[in-house]
Amino acid sequence: xxxxxxxxxxxxxxxxxxxxxxxxxxxxxxxxxxxxxxxxxxxxxxxxxxxxxxx
Numbered sequence: 001x002x003x004x005x006x007x008x009x010x011x012x013x014x015x016x017x018x019x020x021x022x023x024x025x026x027x028x029x030x031x032x033x034x035x036x037x038x039x040x041x042x043x044x045x046x047x048x049x050x051x052x053x054x055x
Contacts, residue, residue, distance in 0.1 A: 002010075
């Protein structure tokens with residue numbers, strides 16, 4: 001039979017693991033969004049560079 005301290009330790013470990021998984025998912029989504037924004041910036045910079053060459 002588990003005593004109250006063991007239950008608290010296991011519960012804390014489960015909560016910590018779950019919160020880490022949620023945090024990693026959020027970081028992954030933010031990185032994907034940042035990558036998309038970077039690609040858009042690169043496209044705009046390439047477009048501006050080609051416009052300067054036409055002058």
